[in-house]
Amino acid sequence: MTDDARGWAPRLKGVVRRVVPERQVILRTDGETRYVRLTTGVQLAVIAGWLAVAGWVGFATVGYYTQGTMILAKNQAIDRSRHAYRKLLDQVSDYQLSIVGITRDLKETEAHLRRLFSQNEALKQDLTSTAVALRTSEVERSRIASSRVALGDQLELLGSELRQITGKNNALEAHIGTLRRHLETIEAEKAEIAAERAALDDRMWALHNDLEASNSKVALLQNNVRALKGDLRTVILERSAIASDNDGLHGQLSALQRTLEEERDLHRTELRRIADRAQQNIRTVEEVIRRTGLKLDTIVPLPDKELMGQGGPFVPYHPDMRTDDEDDDTLRGSLNQRLERWSKLQGVFVALPLVSPLTDYRITSRYGPRVDPFNGRTAMHDGLDMAGPYKQPVTSTADGEVVFAGRRSRYGRVVEIDHGHGLMTRYAHLAKVTVRRGETVKIGRTIGLLGSSGRSSGPHVHYEVRYHGKALNPAKFLKAGSYVQSKEIN
Numbered sequence: 001m002t003d004d005a006r007g008w009a010p011r012l013k014g015v016v017r018r019v020v021p022e023r024q025v026i027l028r029t030d031g032e033t034r035y036v037r038l039t040t041g042v043q044l045a046v047i048a049g050w051l052a053v054a055g056w057v058g059f060a061t062v063g064y065y066t067q068g069t070m071i072l073a074k075n076q077a078i079d080r081s082r083h084a085y086r087k088l089l090d091q092v093s094d095y096q097l098s099i100v101g102i103t104r105d106l107k108e109t110e111a112h113l114r115r116l117f118s119q120n121e122a123l124k125q126d127l128t129s130t131a132v133a134l135r136t137s138e139v140e141r142s143r144i145a146s147s148r149v150a151l152g153d154q155l156e157l158l159g160s161e162l163r164q165i166t167g168k169n170n171a172l173e174a175h176i177g178t179l180r181r182h183l184e185t186i187e188a189e190k191a192e193i194a195a196e197r198a199a200l201d202d203r204m205w206a207l208h209n210d211l212e213a214s215n216s217k218v219a220l221l222q223n224n225v226r227a228l229k230g231d232l233r234t235v236i237l238e239r240s241a242i243a244s245d246n247d248g249l250h251g252q253l254s255a256l257q258r259t260l261e262e263e264r265d266l267h268r269t270e271l272r273r274i275a276d277r278a279q280q281n282i283r284t285v286e287e288v289i290r291r292t293g294l295k296l297d298t299i300v301p302l303p304d305k306e307l308m309g310q311g312g313p314f315v316p317y318h319p320d321m322r323t324d325d326e327d328d329d330t331l332r333g334s335l336n337q338r339l340e341r342w343s344k345l346q347g348v349f350v351a352l353p354l355v356s357p358l359t360d361y362r363i364t365s366r367y368g369p370r371v372d373p374f375n376g377r378t379a380m381h382d383g384l385d386m387a388g389p390y391k392q393p394v395t396s397t398a399d400g401e402v403v404f405a406g407r408r409s410r411y412g413r414v415v416e417i418d419h420g421h422g423l424m425t426r427y428a429h430l431a432k433v434t435v436r437r438g439e440t441v442k443i444g445r446t447i448g449l450l451g452s453s454g455r456s457s458g459p460h461v462h463y464e465v466r467y468h469g470k471a472l473n474p475a476k477f478l479k480a481g482s483y484v485q486s487k488e489i490n
Helices: 003-019 040-168 170-182 184-207 211-291 328-351 474-486
Strands: 023-029 032-038 362-365 368-371 378-381 384-387 393-395 400-408 412-420 423-433 446-450 460-467 470-472
Touching: 003 040, 184 211, 211 328, 211 474, 328 412, 400 423, 412 446, 460 474, 470 474
Parallel strands: none
Antiparallel strands: 023 032, 362 384, 368 378, 384 460, 393 446, 400 412, 412 423, 423 446, 423 460, 460 470
């Protein structure tokens, strides 16, 4: 050991003693005091032990976290492998299904080709048999041609005889044509003759191998012709009977025509009665509208198509204008015009507030100028003040829709109802409102209770009728309602 090393060792020990000096631990137990000496070496050993334990714990912790990361990576790799394996299994299943479908298509194609091959063989056999049949038919055709000539001569004789019969009965053929659908027996015979002729023609062109059978058919045809002659005579007799039946039918037709004229006259009378009743209703409703103060030509104008006259003075047409000698079309047109006019008037009539909103009342202030009850000055009063028992039901005076239900500064609690055609009624100073805005009400429906809310001097209902915002006299509407009760409107 060199001198430097020998000098360095004592200095190191001195540094260690200064950093970790010798210590004493005093322990007292049951009054006795003991001293435990902790030398520098012991302290260094304890420190070294603690450092070893801390190093081992740190290493174990790092290893644990490293191992967890590796396990997580391995688990993810395993999941990816499983996913790839599932996709591979799905692809294998798809391939198996494709192979099964291709195999099935190949089997169906093979079966179809076999059927086509069988059909081809059958067609070859059919062509062979057809060729043999064609050669046989050529021989038969030559033999049939010779027989056809002889049969043609006989048919020529038969045709000449038929032409003679036709010449004798030309006058009857037209009438037989019209009666043919009514004579089932003759039609059956003719159908049989036609069928036999068709069968004979078929045999002439297709068979012609049995001339004797053709001769018997010709004989049968001659017998049928003779039978037809007898049927023609029967038709002549039936024609006479039909003519007499026609005379009877003409008599019945005349009677039916007379009955039809009577029914037509009754129909015209009924149309005139309906038209007169409609006109009476039109007049009544028009008079009611006039009595309310509304302008009739403004609220229910006559349409332009009801203006009549061509040349001369201009005369507006009204449904009341008609003559006594009207035909059916004119009468129907007049009735349609009146019914159309009545329909329009009826729509307006239903909207007219012709009844009182109260059952028990007295009028305390009328429509028009008056002395204001609060300031004594002259003012315009736009309605009727109708006093009555407090909280008496106030009802709608016509069908309509509630357009306002609430409070207004001067009117207090108020309800306003739109009746259509520009007509609106207002009910003010109510104690309670029992309807809501937007609610549809019928005539006689309770809309509130009589009160004294707002600018009021006592219990009453301020009742207004307005047309396109302009106030009208409600008393005229009440008088018009009394006029309606004295008339009958159907």
